Amino acid sequence: MTSANSWYEAGARQRVAAMLDPGSFAEFIGPEQREISPHLAIFDLPEQFDDGIIVGHGTLEGRRILVAAQEGRFMGGAFGEVHGAKLTGLLRAARSLGEPVLILFDTGGVRLQEANAGELAIAEIMRALVEARMAGVQVLGLIGGRAGCYGGGSLIAGCCSALIVSEQGRISVSGPEVIETNKGVEEFDSRDRALVWRTMGGKHRYLIGGADAFADDDVLAFREAALIVLAGNGRLDADVLEAEQQRLEHRLHRFGEAHDAIDIWTDIGVSEPTEIPGLATDEFLRRITDKREKANGAR
């Protein structure tokens, strides 16, 4: 049963409020400052006072933490100029302050109407993220919203020290419709939602090491997972990158010929792989114990 604190159903503000210690969140550049997109008015499109992202600081079990949360329902959580600048600023602050960051992704990628500014924002965010990580700051990505984590958002996610995902979460550079448009419906039927989820969804990403922790669709479950992941280290150096490169090469070698995620699940030795999508979290985790491809901390 969907939790009363469902991550999928909650908005960005509810996620942040329930994720952090009660009452600890303080927002930077809140909606009352009306720091809106300079581009949307040109297209006669509605604006949102926070431009679809909330940034600020708070505490998690008393530990200071920085947080950014995208609102996936406003323009599909897409990155624009202001939206991106808020996240860049937060990551730079994290580097200066040496405080860990949570990014609550919920995004289809870059906002079409702000394409150049949005693409630049992605690059700036990735640089700021990597610089923060080089300085020893952990940056966690949390993914389980309606919009998933696509396009530029998925590139940023790929730079994070760890990703926490729920079943509902989807991670992919190209979205289902984009693949279908470019490669044809025979290659990928975007309306076959079971196919979409077993290709890009949380369970599959967790199984192949594309995500590091699996959480129930519940804000408190994400909180618990974040606490566990934060207890580890998020180091980033040449050794880590080498290890990750090797892992990905190995993965490509091992599964490159697979036509469907189920082939991969079969290959890694999951019993009754076709049942995986229907399983509740406990049973899913039990069934895949010691089977998943681990990221080996190589992120």
Add this chain to the structure above:
Amino acid sequence: MEKLSFTMKPSTPATGTRARAIVGVVASGNLEVLLERNLPANICIIDIATAAPGFAAVWEAVIEDFVTRRPAGGLHISINDGGARPDMVSLRLAQGVRLIEELEA
């Protein structure tokens, strides 16, 4: 986008002490409502930017009912509307007033 502004004389001032509250989201059929407590207690100003032009009379009727039924005095309310239906507008306004009444967490 159509911009509308209404200055109302509500029957009751907003209760609670929060300086501001925000509810909702700008999406198709939805809206965000930002409430700021920075006006004299007998006035309520509502500024609207809506993606669905031509509904000024409906907005006026919704807002009249709102300031009659809910304590809205002293509030400056700013709305970004993605084309929400009146029932959703009423609901968000009521949610906003309830939220600004709550104690600061």
Add this chain to the structure above:
Amino acid sequence: MRNWSTQKEALALRRYAGQRYACGKIVALDDLPRFLEAVLRPGDRVCLEGDNQKQADILAKALANLDPGKIHDLHMVQSGVVLPEHLDVFEKGVAKRLDFSYSGPQSTRIARMLFGSKIELGAVHTYLELFARYFIDLTPQVALIAAVSADRDGNLYTGPNTEDTPTVVEATSFKSGLVVAQVAEIVDKVPRVDIPGDLVHFVVDAKKPFYVEPLFTRDPGAITETQILTAMLAIKGLYAPYGVRRLNHGIGFNTAAIELLLPTYGEKLGLKGKICTHFALNPHPTLIPAIEAGWVEQVHSFGSEVGMDDYLSARSDIFFTGPDGSLRSNRAYCQVAGLYACDMFIGSTLQIDLQGHSSTVTTNRIAGFGGAPNMGSDSRGRRHPSEPWLKAGADADPDTAEGLRRGRKLVVQIGETFGEKNVPLFVEQLDALELADKLDLDLAPVMIYGDDVSHIITEDGIANLLLCRDNDEREQAIRGVAGYTDVGRARDRKMVERLRARGVIRRPEDLGIDPLDADRRMLAARSIKDLMLASGGLYQPPSQFRNW
């Protein structure tokens, strides 16, 4: 001397002509076009099976590909105009005249073709009405039907989606018409005999299942707070006071919300066992939580629903199932059940006028009626009493002595004052009238007539039209729950307040309901996955509804 057996002789000729392309009763898919050409005659009255759910899709395709030089001027008598091929036959000139009931996805194209005079329209019927005419003046000469499997004798297994098949076969085969069935497979022995083989003349081995539309699947994830509010109003302000136990629900999100509020909100109000125990209803996935919580005693269904078959087999105490274990549905019987044995119909519509007439027809869209008017009408032939029926009768006619007072069915329209794209639910005049005018129809396509409607529920409140004593009161009661629509804003405020004082209009606050309490967390399931889990994994939702 008159020959009294011309129809039997004509049937014999059709069978003889068809036999060239058959092996026993079995026709191979490749031979289907030539087979159809052989058995059909220009001007035939043909029933092509298909309604809002199941479709004889292979036979429809074949029919649409016939050469109009050979087969033309067919008169199609069919429940549903749903597949593109159903209209292609008219476009190509294979068919000319149409009598039908429902046209969901083709509603825009059928309107265009009617305006363009591509179709000679008989009438738009309700399901039961069209079935009735199959036995009086629209008896098919050829029926093209769909089943799951057949044996070599032509015995058919129609499976959970039996739906219209028995009615169509009864009317056709016993009046010397030809019955051709498409099946997914030929088997040695069918799991159960739904249609006896001696009524079936030919069987086409289509090698794949007939198409079924998952029309009754509503994703709880899409239910809005306003819909939840209307559902709370319905349960507390209508189901509870009338004690409605036997009923039919429409397919909208408002009634889906009601189904999902039973185990939560309904339980809190102490209504378990007092309301919603017996349904004439398709197996709505959103009913699963209420069934699992023990609310529902019995459900009879028009058809099945995609993905529900295993669940239905496992709940045979609730549903009608055959000796093989699978659901047996029957549209005609279920429509009759809805008409005579239910105390309430509740459903949504697109337009309601000031008299309470409602229609799903708009100026460029003819959706047809389906079954709603059968359920959503007061059955004048009803004679058995029940508490809600008597209470509604007393509401409507307090002056007549009890022993002679008819009861009334509760016919309820539920919806939000504004629908999709901010289109108002309430209108001064139905688009159906304009359409009737343009097409020169004798009758405007009205889904439910105002004099059958007992209540209208919106987020604004409940209007009890039974308590209205004249047309003025009725109009103001409707305006009084029409919210901020033009119709609503033009209300006579004083009169509306008087109606409210009399309980004709009841606002949420009059019922002790705070609109801010309408929260999605009240739903017993908030996603399709929740429904699947609530069913213990027995419900297998179709892929387009999944997000896992």
